Amino acid sequence: MLSGKCVVVGVCGGIAAYKAAYVVSALKKLGADVRVIMTEAAQQFVGKITFQTLSQNLVVCDMFDEPKRWNVEHVELATAADLMLVVPATANTIAKMANGIADNMLTCVYMATKAKVIIAPAMNKNMYESDATVENMKKLAQRGCRFVDADEGFLACATTGKGRLAEPDKIVEAVIDELAFEKDLRALKVLVSAGATREALDPVRFITNHSSGKMGYAIARAAKRRGADVTLVSGKTALCDIDGVNMVKVESAREMHDEILKRSANCDIIIKAAAVADYAPASVSENKIKKTESDMSIQLCKNPDILSELGQKKPQGQVLVGFCMETQNLLENAKSKLVRKNCDFIVANNLFTKGAGFGADTNTVTIISSDGETFSPENMSKDDLSHIILDAAKKRYDEKNIM
Numbered sequence: 001m002l003s004g005k006c007v008v009v010g011v012c013g014g015i016a017a018y019k020a021a022y023v024v025s026a027l028k029k030l031g032a033d034v035r036v037i038m039t040e041a042a043q044q045f046v047g048k049i050t051f052q053t054l055s056q057n058l059v060v061c062d063m064f065d066e067p068k069r070w071n072v073e074h075v076e077l078a079t080a081a082d083l084m085l086v087v088p089a090t091a092n093t094i095a096k097m098a099n100g101i102a103d104n105m106l107t108c109v110y111m112a113t114k115a116k117v118i119i120a121p122a123m124n125k126n127m128y129e130s131d132a133t134v135e136n137m138k139k140l141a142q143r144g145c146r147f148v149d150a151d152e153g154f155l156a157c158a159t160t161g162k163g164r165l166a167e168p169d170k171i172v173e174a175v176i177d178e179l180a181f182e183k184d185l186r187a188l189k190v191l192v193s194a195g196a197t198r199e200a201l202d203p204v205r206f207i208t209n210h211s212s213g214k215m216g217y218a219i220a221r222a223a224k225r226r227g228a229d230v231t232l233v234s235g236k237t238a239l240c241d242i243d244g245v246n247m248v249k250v251e252s253a254r255e256m257h258d259e260i261l262k263r264s265a266n267c268d269i270i271i272k273a274a275a276v277a278d279y280a281p282a283s284v285s286e287n288k289i290k291k292t293e294s295d296m297s298i299q300l301c302k303n304p305d306i307l308s309e310l311g312q313k314k315p316q317g318q319v320l321v322g323f324c325m326e327t328q329n330l331l332e333n334a335k336s337k338l339v340r341k342n343c344d345f346i347v348a349n350n351l352f353t354k355g356a357g358f359g360a361d362t363n364t365v366t367i368i369s370s371d372g373e374t375f376s377p378e379n380m381s382k383d384d385l386s387h388i389i390l391d392a393a394k395k396r397y398d399e400k401n402i403m
């Protein structure tokens with residue numbers, strides 16, 4: 001995702017410096033050319049060799065180190081950077097950056113670079129909330145620096161409050177956001193559904209299915225990375241919320257129906273990857289249903305078909321993408337659903353294909369278009385597949401909305 005991009009990582013002296021090692025490693029795995037600068041204080045917390053090994057580049061610390069080749073090093077780094085990331089950013093370095101003090105390699109590179117700058121602060125709660133730090137951060141934000149705000153929690157100084165470095169994955173996601181994708185979905189509202197619904201029988205039991213939510217979450221994340229304004233209506237999953245996506249949590253098909261329908265009219269693209277229960281128990285017992293000596297049966301009643309309703313109400317210019325999970329006659333059933341539910345595309349997956357469908361990190365699908373075209377990409381990660389689905393949806397959106 002980041003190949004061909006140069007990320008200059010400035011590490012300051014704080015206990016969270018060790019977490020910067022994870023960030024550097026993750027950026028490297030994504031293909032970035034990572035160049036690390038450490039302040040003198042940072043070297044008290046983590047050894048230079050750690051960053052050198054993880055970045056596979058020489059780490060720069062001192063302005064007056066013997067150069068490894070002839071160049072003006074801070075200018076070279078400042079120019080090479082596609083993005084500069086300061087992690088963890090201490091109160092001291094933030095103050096220098098805000099006030100034009102360039103007395104070490106990190107602050108010199110910051111002043112000299114024209115690249116986008118991301119700052120991930122970490123410090124004691126009182127330092128974080130101090131007037132000086134708040135003012136300095138405001139100044140930097142006004143100048144275009146992006147902040148990955150500190151989290152609340154237990155701090156190394158044995159206090160609790162705001163000041164913990166944000167989770168490394170969140171910091172990496174901010175870099176991906178800035179560098180990895182063309183923002184071709186900017187200004188588009190994308191609504192995605194994901195995960196399984198739960199239909200309660202009593203306060204203890206429910207009917208559900210095996211959807212993990214991975215497919216829908218991957219689509220929402222990909223759309224967000226491409227600049228869309230994304231809402232994800234999610235059934236129960238074990239997945240983490242996606243930063244920058246408007247998360248709406250639901251349990252039952254009825255709740256999913258209500259949350260989707262109240263937003264659908266304003267959306268440009270809707271992608272329904274959720275596995276929705278077709279039926280729910282006709283009544284929900286207030287108390288736990290007790291076991292008896294006899295067999296029992298449960299009466300089920302039909303849930304609303306959300307996709308069908310969206311198809312019926314589809315405004316002009318909107319693109320509607322359904323999924324379908326089958327165990328037999330995949331294409332025949334998928335084509336019939338595409339037409340019945342008035343979708344622009346249906347993405348068909350088969351439960352019995354290895355590395356596809358429920359729970360897997362990969363999927364094998366056939367994408368069927370309402371204009372009769374079918375496309376079967378090879379088995380691939382749900383992340384990569386999401387971009388193919390979004391490409392198709394964006395193309396159709398552009399065709400429908402030619403000025």
Ligand code: PMT
Nearest residue numbers: 211212213214215272275276305306307323324325358359
């Ligand atoms: O979540 P994962 O573990 O990553 O797995 C992904 C997935 C297999 C769940 C996903 O790829 C998928 O196929 N989702 C749709 C599963 C499904 O419910 O298929 P269906 O053929 O029953 O439904 C067809 C379409 O109608 C779906 O878009 C579904 O969201 C929608 N539907 C179904 C019933 C209903 N009452 N309302 C609906 O909107």
